[in-house]
Amino acid sequence: MQREVMFAGFGGQGILLIGxxxxxxxxxxxxxxxxxxxxxxxxxxxTAYCLVVISDRPIGSPIIRNPMHLVAMNHxxxxxxxxxxxxxxxxxxxxxxxxxxxDRDDVDELLVPANDIAKDLGSIKVANIVALGAFVARxxxxxxxxxxxxxxxxFSSKEKLIPINMAAxxxxxxxxxxx
Amino acid sequence: xxxxxxKGNEAIGEAAIRAGCLNYFAYPITPQSEVAEYLSRRxxxxxxxxxxxxxxxxxxxxxxxxxxxxxxxFTTSSSPGISLMSEAISYISSAQCPVVFxxxxxxxxxxxxxxxxxxxxxxxxxxxxxxxxxxxxxxxASVQEAVEMVMKAFPLAEKYRNPVMILGDxxxxxxxxxxxxxxxxxxxxxxKDDWATNGMDTRNSSKPNLVKSLFLNAExxxxxxxxxxxxxxxxxxxxVRYESYNVDTDYQALIVSFGTMSRVCRxxxxxxxxxxxxxxxxxxxxxxxxxxxPIKKAAxxxxxxxxxxxxLNMGQMVEDVxxxxxxxxxxxxxxxxxxxxxxxEEVIDVIKSFF
Numbered sequence: 001m002q003r004e005v006m007f008a009g010f011g012g013q014g015i016l017l018i019g020x021x022x023x024x025x026x027x028x029x030x031x032x033x034x035x036x037x038x039x040x041x042x043x044x045x046x047t048a049y050c051l052v053v054i055s056d057r058p059i060g061s062p063i064i065r066n067p068m069h070l071v072a073m074n075h076x077x078x079x080x081x082x083x084x085x086x087x088x089x090x091x092x093x094x095x096x097x098x099x100x101x102x103d104r105d106d107v108d109e110l111l112v113p114a115n116d117i118a119k120d121l122g123s124i125k126v127a128n129i130v131a132l133g134a135f136v137a138r139x140x141x142x143x144x145x146x147x148x149x150x151x152x153x154x155f156s157s158k159e160k161l162i163p164i165n166m167a168a169x170x171x172x173x174x175x176x177x178x179x
Numbered sequence: 180x181x182x183x184x185x186k187g188n189e190a191i192g193e194a195a196i197r198a199g200c201l202n203y204f205a206y207p208i209t210p211q212s213e214v215a216e217y218l219s220r221r222x223x224x225x226x227x228x229x230x231x232x233x234x235x236x237x238x239x240x241x242x243x244x245x246x247x248x249x250x251x252x253f254t255t256s257s258s259p260g261i262s263l264m265s266e267a268i269s270y271i272s273s274a275q276c277p278v279v280f281x282x283x284x285x286x287x288x289x290x291x292x293x294x295x296x297x298x299x300x301x302x303x304x305x306x307x308x309x310x311x312x313x314x315x316x317x318x319x320a321s322v323q324e325a326v327e328m329v330m331k332a333f334p335l336a337e338k339y340r341n342p343v344m345i346l347g348d349x350x351x352x353x354x355x356x357x358x359x360x361x362x363x364x365x366x367x368x369x370x371k372d373d374w375a376t377n378g379m380d381t382r383n384s385s386k387p388n389l390v391k392s393l394f395l396n397a398e399x400x401x402x403x404x405x406x407x408x409x410x411x412x413x414x415x416x417x418x419v420r421y422e423s424y425n426v427d428t429d430y431q432a433l434i435v436s437f438g439t440m441s442r443v444c445r446x447x448x449x450x451x452x453x454x455x456x457x458x459x460x461x462x463x464x465x466x467x468x469x470x471x472x473p474i475k476k477a478a479x480x481x482x483x484x485x486x487x488x489x490x491l492n493m494g495q496m497v498e499d500v501x502x503x504x505x506x507x508x509x510x511x512x513x514x515x516x517x518x519x520x521x522x523x524e525e526v527i528d529v530i531k532s533f534f
Contacts, residue, residue: 039210061446061522
């Protein structure tokens with residue numbers, strides 16, 4: 001069984017970081033993982049995306065055109081990747097910045113006002129963690145408690161940031177459980 | 180120790196340290212700059228040397244100097260950078276100095292692009308510099324394999340007193356995968372007292388050593404080339420490495436592919452198997468020496484109707500595949516050179532077009 005998640009947004013939104021956290025979590029659960037970033041002639045504020053592949057077997061091609069799930073943090077990435085998501089996949093849409101839907105009726109679309117929730121928590125920087133919490137809770141792609149552990153580990157050198165990131169995860173989870 | 184998640188470029192840097200190499204000279208270039216970034220921090224921590232040269236030409240000659248003095252040394256670069264180092268690589272090969280080169284290949288020719296490519300196959304295996312020399316060339320298909328090849332490269336370079344090249348690509352450099360550093364691959368640098376200019380005070384012999392590549396006398400130059408050729412022949416006997424996949428079936432097509440492209444081909448073989456169509460693969464792990472005999476044997480299987488060399492270039496390794504198959508089966512090539520790695524679906528369409 002192989003699952004793929006595309007995380008996409010602007011550079012600076014912490015896209016590569018949440019992909020990294022999910023890959024780390026899946027590795028701790030004993031899965032094979034590959035984290036493939038977009039790299040190219042990009043600039044600050046340009047597009048950023050990464051693909052996380054999680055499998056119970058050695059991963060063959062890490063180049064996937066049709067991921068199972070998508071976490072879209074800005075408008076251009078939703079437009080670009082929503083048509084590629086496999087049927088029945090979860091599509092998380094950062095509805096604070098994206099005012100359209102995925103235009104798909106065969107996927108599980110989840111609107112998460114990640115920036116607004118993050119602002120209410122005290123820092124817009126945790127919008128990515130809100131989205132990650134919502135995605136993991138909805139897709140059940142990884143154990144939620146393990147995600148908590150891996151987020152803590154990620155911020156272990158900046159301990160004062162751990163509480164707000166924990167809160168962001170929980171708020172994301174709440175949104176995922178609303179409907 | 181459990182596995183850790185690490186980016187290919189950083190893992191390559193750490194692997195060199197874990198292998199016992201504490202000297203790294205380099206010049207930054209995408210898509211491998213993270214190696215230099217990582218080692219600029221790590222080398223001082225372990226008492227090693229990180230030195231950024233003023234150009235790749237300088238770096239090549241710094242490597243020559245350090246290796247000639249008996250130091251274990253390595254560099255990383257990407258295609259245009261390796262071209263600039265190629266003069267030094269020729270000199271280093273002739274002077275029989277062990278140096279490890281890592282080429283995280285990007286698209287070419289010229290400045291090309293920065294996306295994954297295997298277009299430096301010819302440069303790595305047939306020489307990019309001048310003269311009759313060979314590099315021992317290894318091609319990893321995962322971050323873990325890159326780690327292991329880097330760790331094995333140092334003792335191999337010293338065994339043959341010859342440069343070793345790891346031919347990766349942008350994806351291997353940029354991707355993160357779970358890895359571990361096998362402790363048993365850590366080696367002590369070999370004793371170089373019999374040839375290196377490592378200082379008369381520290382070695383037992385009173386004979387001065389000379390490291391050079393100039394042989395103006397025809398007989399001496401001939402003799403020198405014979406010595407070098409004997410080393411390349413010995414590599415062909417002792418260092419061929421490859422992996423076979425699904426070769427126990429009655430496959431109708433044989434794929435030869437290496438590095439990142441071979442991972443796509445593995446998925447292709449699995450997907451075609453699910454459709455009831457058997458294909459197999461030989462994946463060269465060493466590009467020089469090339470697994471000629473295993474490819475010939477696999478191509479000779481009665482069920483096999485076509486051999487396909489699938490590469491991230493316009494067709495380079497196919498020449499070695501064709502040479503290996505020796506007419507036992509028709510050989511074709513499918514390649515893409517722009518940096519877009521073909522999807523399994525694209526490759527499946529290509530294979531099906533032969534049936």
